[in-house]
Amino acid sequence: MTKEKAVLLIVPGLRDHVREHWQSLLQQQVAGARSVPPLTENALCLQARVEAISAQLAQIDGPVVLVAHSAGVLMVVHWAARHGSAGGKVRGALLATPPDLGADWPAKYPSPATLAEQGWSPLPMQPLPFPCIVAASSNDPLARLDAVREMAAAWGGELVALGEAGHLNPASGYGPWPRARELVARLS
Numbered sequence: 001m002t003k004e005k006a007v008l009l010i011v012p013g014l015r016d017h018v019r020e021h022w023q024s025l026l027q028q029q030v031a032g033a034r035s036v037p038p039l040t041e042n043a044l045c046l047q048a049r050v051e052a053i054s055a056q057l058a059q060i061d062g063p064v065v066l067v068a069h070s071a072g073v074l075m076v077v078h079w080a081a082r083h084g085s086a087g088g089k090v091r092g093a094l095l096a097t098p099p100d101l102g103a104d105w106p107a108k109y110p111s112p113a114t115l116a117e118q119g120w121s122p123l124p125m126q127p128l129p130f131p132c133i134v135a136a137s138s139n140d141p142l143a144r145l146d147a148v149r150e151m152a153a154a155w156g157g158e159l160v161a162l163g164e165a166g167h168l169n170p171a172s173g174y175g176p177w178p179r180a181r182e183l184v185a186r187l188s
Contacts, residue, residue: 006063006091006188009056010035013070020170022177023069034060044110046119049075050082057086065188066093073098074120077155081124092187096135097168098151100143127156133183137165
């Protein structure tokens, strides 16, 4: 008896869908992959982001593997704190380069204080109800490796050190990130 193949649900960060981003490319490469659509209103509202994840999950029959990047990781963690694993529907999550809400971020990003006003903190720091892999960069401008290591441990996740990968986005040279498929395969 074989396991039913999981659907990938892409959970982008605050920049939503960037055509050259590894998440967008992954969605194009994997048959049946879906993505949480961008918000047209209240883009910084955590509650709206969590509801958007729930709405997409409700449209998927069968198991799901979440693939989140940056603030998308924070969205997934908040969603899981409220909804568990959706009755076992979520088989696992790849959580790539989560930002540290306690860090000083570059000016082009919303401040952690702005995000706090929109419900993003405190960040849930308890084990997730599904397996997760947390991918961390040693030179991410949004989080120190030690902070991501603490998040991974709190969430019960396996930490995968990426080396110097910046924020794992097009500005850091990613485009394609072939390792994402390998890590997703381990979860599904």
